[in-house]
Amino acid sequence: MSEKNELLDELDTLVASKQKLGLNYFLYMLLVLTFIAMFAFPKIYITQQIYFKSRDIAKLKVEYDTLKEENKLISASVESIKFKNQILDTLF
Template sequence: MSEKTELLDEIDLVINPKKKVDANYLLYVLLSIVFVCVILFPKIYIQQQIYFISRDISKLKSEYDTLKEENRLIKGSVESIRYKNQILDTLF
């Protein structure tokens, strides 16, 4: 039985040789990872900056709309006070 297993082990080594990880393969993998990071990092950074800037723009736009509405209300109030002032001055 042991001769059969030894023979099968030898045949397995011939058919499927064990590949060892050498320094070149490791260097290739590391360079590939660095290359992918160099390509993807600027894209991710730019998208993140665009997101934060658009969020700030949205916040400023909502504040602008609020101030515009307040300005309209204050102008109406000033016009009402001015009208009342002119009417009251002419009556007295």
């Protein structure tokens, strides 16, 4: 029975020493998390900015295409009005 107690005591000392987290460990983890945040947050920010800019570009592209089609319709309308005016001028 004493051998079991000795083994349990040794095990307790090993486990107890590993369970203690000191100030150095806390500072080390804080430093690691700070470095991770320094590299992660700029990437997230840049990715978000690229997303918003591409969304704005897509919106402007749709507006450009719409205005281009409107321009074609207006140009065709102007051409038909010019043609009508030329025909009417020659008739009268």
